[in-house]
Amino acid sequence: MELLLLLLTAHFISDFYLQPAHWLTYRNSHHIKSLGFWQHVAVHTLLNIVVFLISDIALLPAIIAIVLISLAHVLTNHWLSYRSNKLSFLLTTQSFHLLLICIIWAYLANFTIEQVTSFISSFLSAKNLIIAISYLLVCKPASVIISLALKKHTDSLTQHSNGSTENTTIEENENIGLVSAGAWIGYIERCLAISFIFMGQFAGIGFLVATKTIFRFGDLTKNKDMKLTEYMMLGTLLSYAIALFIGWNVLQIYKVL
Incomplete structure (x- = not known):
């Protein structure tokens, strides 16, 4: 070694x-x-x-x-x-x-x-495989679930955005986020969340939520859009809810195996 x-x-x-x-x-x-x-x-x-x-x-x-x-x-x-x-x-x-x-x-x-x-x-034991599957579940499958659950609200925000296109300035267009960054943020936050669950560090999840809230607060305050704020809150809460559900249940299965 x-x-x-x-x-x-x-x-x-x-x-x-x-x-x-x-x-x-x-x-x-x-x-x-x-x-x-x-x-x-x-x-x-x-x-x-x-x-x-x-x-x-x-x-x-x-x-x-x-x-x-x-x-x-x-x-x-x-x-x-x-x-x-x-x-x-x-x-x-x-x-x-x-x-x-x-x-x-x-x-x-x-x-x-x-x-x-x-x-x-x-290395390919049942315990290791169930942990690997949990990380797979909180990435793409969880994103698909969140996307479908919020589809009605996403469509509503899209229509609202299209209706106010005429008032959009160049500076607002330049403030559009990175392509696919939201999806990657979701992957990472859910992977970190279940990692904290497996380590028994539930306070770490609170740290993640607080950190994301701080960074999002400025953007949401600047936009002054109640629909967008509620939409972001729904997405964040649903994301962590899925991570907690998968992480907790996988942890119980892991203890039984």
């Missing part, structure tokens, strides 16, 4: 702390010919050499592991240099690196197929 933690530490330090922004800029513009490209690979290689020097691993397996990790960074950095700066690309490459590190560690630690299978089976 110490080797795995050391490899992960070396990876995160190399990828996020010892990679200056100008290396990334040069890599994206000059690709594999960039000096920053190879400097980044060299940093990874050096840190992994240090890891294996302080670990009790035979020389040949250590060399093979270092070469594989370095080669993986050459390939992923070359691939990333032709891609735009998107979260999906970052998560893809990071998942690949973490998977490779885990495979190398499992091989060097002499894990058998039976041990790996047993670990996966224990």
Whole structure:
């Protein structure tokens, strides 16, 4: 386990702390010919050499592991240099690196197929699956339920907004929120809410409600629209009600399993 933690530490330090922004800029513009490209690979290689020097691993397996990790960074950095700066690309490459590190560690630690299978089976236990399902439920399914429950009020607000379009100024148009931000806020707040329930920290839910109220208060006061205020309150209360219902019931099921 110490080797795995050391490899992960070396990876995160190399990828996020010892990679200056100008290396990334040069890599994206000059690709594999960039000096920053190879400097980044060299940093990874050096840190992994240090890891294996302080670990009790035979020389040949250590060399093979270092070469594989370095080669993986050459390939992923070359691939990333032709891609735009998107979260999906970052998560893809990071998942690949973490998977490779885990495979190398499992091989060097002499894990058998039976041990790996047993670990996966224990990881996919009923208790873990019910927790995972609860997070899935409070995201998209909960958003669909809230959307359908408030559809009548949403349509009413839309008609009200269309009726007052002629009085809308340019500044008001520029004050429109981010696309899909409301949905993501809902996902995060409900995930945090059930997390607090699982940890037994119900005061954290009150903190979330208070925080959202503070940030929303200024916008609602500025608009002076009673319908919009009630609509936002309904959405917020329904969101937390769903999170509390799912979280509490999943917690009871978890205790029984």
